[in-house]
Amino acid sequence: MRKISNLNQGWKFIKDDDEGAIQAAFENGNGESVDLPHTWNAIDGANGFEYYKGACWYRKNFTVASRDMGNKVFIEFHGSNSITDVYVNAVHVGQHRGGYSIFRFDITDVVEFGETNILAVKVDNTVYDDVYPQMADFTFYGGIYRDVNLVIANPVHFDLLDYGSQGVYIVQDDVTNERASLSVKTKITNNRDEEKKVRLWVDLLDQRGESIAYAAQEVFLAAGETKEVAVPAVIEHPVLWNGRKHAYLYQAKVSITSFNDTIDEVSIPFGVRYFRVDPEQGFFLNGEHLPLHGVSRHQDRKDMGWAITKREHQEDMELIKEVGATSIRLAHYQHDQYFYDLCDQEGMVIWAEIPFISVMSKTELEGINAKQQMIELIRQNFNHPSIMFWGVQNEIQIGGDRPEVRRLVQQLHELTKKEDPTRLTTMANVSFVEMDDAYNYITDVVGYNHYFGWYGGKPEDFESWLDRYHELNPNAKLGISEYGVEGILQYHSSDPKVKDYTEEYHALLHEKVWGIFAKRPYLWGTYVWNMFDFGANIRDEGGVKGRNNKGLVTYDRKIKKDAFYLYKAHWSDRKFVHITGKRFIDRPDADISVKIYSNCNEVTLYVNGEEVDAKTGDSHIFMFENVRLQDGWNEIKAVSQQDGEIHQDVARFNQSDEPNLSYTAPESKGGVVSNWFKVPEDAHDDIEMEELAITPDVYSTRDTIGALMDNEQANAVLTRFMGDLSENPMFDMLKSLKIDMLASLSDDLSDQFLYRLNKELIQIKK
Numbered sequence: 001m002r003k004i005s006n007l008n009q010g011w012k013f014i015k016d017d018d019e020g021a022i023q024a025a026f027e028n029g030n031g032e033s034v035d036l037p038h039t040w041n042a043i044d045g046a047n048g049f050e051y052y053k054g055a056c057w058y059r060k061n062f063t064v065a066s067r068d069m070g071n072k073v074f075i076e077f078h079g080s081n082s083i084t085d086v087y088v089n090a091v092h093v094g095q096h097r098g099g100y101s102i103f104r105f106d107i108t109d110v111v112e113f114g115e116t117n118i119l120a121v122k123v124d125n126t127v128y129d130d131v132y133p134q135m136a137d138f139t140f141y142g143g144i145y146r147d148v149n150l151v152i153a154n155p156v157h158f159d160l161l162d163y164g165s166q167g168v169y170i171v172q173d174d175v176t177n178e179r180a181s182l183s184v185k186t187k188i189t190n191n192r193d194e195e196k197k198v199r200l201w202v203d204l205l206d207q208r209g210e211s212i213a214y215a216a217q218e219v220f221l222a223a224g225e226t227k228e229v230a231v232p233a234v235i236e237h238p239v240l241w242n243g244r245k246h247a248y249l250y251q252a253k254v255s256i257t258s259f260n261d262t263i264d265e266v267s268i269p270f271g272v273r274y275f276r277v278d279p280e281q282g283f284f285l286n287g288e289h290l291p292l293h294g295v296s297r298h299q300d301r302k303d304m305g306w307a308i309t310k311r312e313h314q315e316d317m318e319l320i321k322e323v324g325a326t327s328i329r330l331a332h333y334q335h336d337q338y339f340y341d342l343c344d345q346e347g348m349v350i351w352a353e354i355p356f357i358s359v360m361s362k363t364e365l366e367g368i369n370a371k372q373q374m375i376e377l378i379r380q381n382f383n384h385p386s387i388m389f390w391g392v393q394n395e396i397q398i399g400g401d402r403p404e405v406r407r408l409v410q411q412l413h414e415l416t417k418k419e420d421p422t423r424l425t426t427m428a429n430v431s432f433v434e435m436d437d438a439y440n441y442i443t444d445v446v447g448y449n450h451y452f453g454w455y456g457g458k459p460e461d462f463e464s465w466l467d468r469y470h471e472l473n474p475n476a477k478l479g480i481s482e483y484g485v486e487g488i489l490q491y492h493s494s495d496p497k498v499k500d501y502t503e504e505y506h507a508l509l510h511e512k513v514w515g516i517f518a519k520r521p522y523l524w525g526t527y528v529w530n531m532f533d534f535g536a537n538i539r540d541e542g543g544v545k546g547r548n549n550k551g552l553v554t555y556d557r558k559i560k561k562d563a564f565y566l567y568k569a570h571w572s573d574r575k576f577v578h579i580t581g582k583r584f585i586d587r588p589d590a591d592i593s594v595k596i597y598s599n600c601n602e603v604t605l606y607v608n609g610e611e612v613d614a615k616t617g618d619s620h621i622f623m624f625e626n627v628r629l630q631d632g633w634n635e636i637k638a639v640s641q642q643d644g645e646i647h648q649d650v651a652r653f654n655q656s657d658e659p660n661l662s663y664t665a666p667e668s669k670g671g672v673v674s675n676w677f678k679v680p681e682d683a684h685d686d687i688e689m690e691e692l693a694i695t696p697d698v699y700s701t702r703d704t705i706g707a708l709m710d711n712e713q714a715n716a717v718l719t720r721f722m723g724d725l726s727e728n729p730m731f732d733m734l735k736s737l738k739i740d741m742l743a744s745l746s747d748d749l750s751d752q753f754l755y756r757l758n759k760e761l762i763q764i765k766k
Helices: 019-028 310-323 337-346 368-381 403-419 461-472 503-517 562-571 705-710 712-722 739-745 751-761
Strands: 003-006 011-014 032-034 055-063 072-077 083-088 091-097 103-106 116-124 148-153 156-158 168-175 179-190 196-205 211-221 226-236 250-258 261-270 275-278 282-285 293-297 327-330 349-353 387-394 424-429 446-449 478-483 526-528 534-541 544-548 577-579 591-598 602-607 610-616 621-628 632-642 645-655
Touching: 011 019, 019 055, 019 116, 072 083, 091 103, 156 250, 156 261, 168 250, 168 261, 179 196, 179 211, 179 250, 196 226, 211 226, 293 310, 293 562, 310 337, 310 562, 327 337, 337 349, 337 368, 349 368, 368 387, 368 403, 387 403, 403 424, 424 478, 461 478, 461 503, 503 562, 562 577, 562 591, 577 632, 591 602, 591 632, 591 645, 602 621, 610 621, 705 712, 712 751, 739 751
Parallel strands: 293 327, 293 526, 327 349, 349 387, 387 424, 424 446, 446 478, 478 526, 577 645
Antiparallel strands: 003 148, 011 032, 011 055, 055 116, 072 103, 072 148, 083 091, 083 116, 156 179, 168 179, 179 226, 196 211, 196 250, 250 261, 275 282, 534 544, 577 591, 591 621, 602 610, 602 632, 632 645
């Protein structure tokens, strides 16, 4: 039988790759004592300064019992970022390229049975041009940050070298309320020097552990052969896996027997369900409409990076459950198997994806690593009923409009459908992808990342954009894969505005945007960016370095921002009352507005023990205007009685004529567009603008930046207005963009600026 031994304890770590580090890894065993999971970027990965990227070494001693001689021995890594070289007793047993998936190496021929063996591992989080991600808005934490196991298996076993999978796939061929027709597909390997006849057994168990169906098949394996074997199985009148309502899981015990011995066995929880997406009505699970109220999740944690344990995974899931979400986008890479298990158990509908994000390699044009990571993601997670969408790219258009990028996105879709025709493919387009672009039709469903009301425009712009898109593409299955806004708990305002970084504007934007989404059932899913603040070391936002602050919950998971309770009010059935602005303690105004988020239908407000007002309704937002505060400290209490239970919340405000200056963020460094260009200050001055005749035979801001730069005269004008764009780090992306489109994303490019630029460009004939 297969034996798995965990190797997380007792490692030596050397934060270097020089001769001394190599000597420590292979010979003297010097180094810092660490246990796994481990990252060397737990602190510097989210502090806004350059974090350590490079190769480091790990070393551990282990033994394999003498009685295991004759079996196969594998070393198994669950996550090591991003290029990992593994040595056993100074022999290089393999390299894995990619930081998020399970991988194994066969070490049978290099271990000394009954003796001490030396495991040396080099891990390198340097960005290489043939490994993804190339560039992204999150920190690439280095290290062995998930479990490492030693696996002992019989020479005849379910294939352990099948892209890190279990070698067993529960395929849902046809599922209805009455019957679930399944195929149990396996890959069986015979590493013996002689042929072997075995029997494949499949036993399906219900939650009580009672057998409800079984199947068996004789298998003949030649020496050294790996054979794919499939057996059919049927569950009559199945209990369906039904999301948060009833996440029912069966268990498949799949084994290989030889005479009276079970020589290998895997036990796989699985659920049966069917689903679809309708372009008008959205997502359906088991024939019933299910709104996908989604949040996105990154896996890192303050002062831990990616080196988190089951405890942190569980805490994340409890918070996601509390907010009332029904779906999670697990961004932007493969997450820990344990978290996928939690999603199965809790009934979350999952979008799982690979880190093909932002930029494609400029030298490796076949996408070998992206395809490898796609296969690993699918095969390792095939049996999770929670996963219904495979994501093939995120904002890959940022790197520019290249034919090889479009080709690879198409190939990733086709590869995914070949690997798993039972699920839907999806992708997240960057906001500037045109509504009629072919990207909208490659995958089964599509998402857009839009940040109206933050990087540009206003929250209300979602209305016109969504309706225009749906009118133009009535058969497209559209979702919103990202939306959100920075919210820093230090900052507060009674008049919140874009770019003030206040908790109040953070909540206000989500109020407005969710109100728009809720009225559009054709959206198959919407995903808040993000459930949690996360490390992004390149960022410097609102005085906070190294972090993306768009989460509904803080990076350390200690504080739920007001917007968390907005969504809880809309999504959760668990009754509560929440007073917003609790951290906006010092109030310079004697008369204030008090906003309550609640899923109760009536709320009464008390100020300093006196009842002020009571409001009823089902909007989940209760606004009390002109609430008078006394000088000094005031107690605000909101109370609701619902279903015989009392729900209440309390806030304390200090009325003072002097505003608290710490509530104001440092002056913004500018929007996303103004940070890209050096726009002359006088380009925005008020001038009298006349109508310009912009015809197709002349240059204008309707042309791409690349087209303007290809013409010597147009490029000279562009450089004078916007600087030398060829020196811009985002140059590859900018070439494919139109200035008019950039202006629509941001207020940084004013009408006066566009007028001045066009007035000169239209003088140049094409």
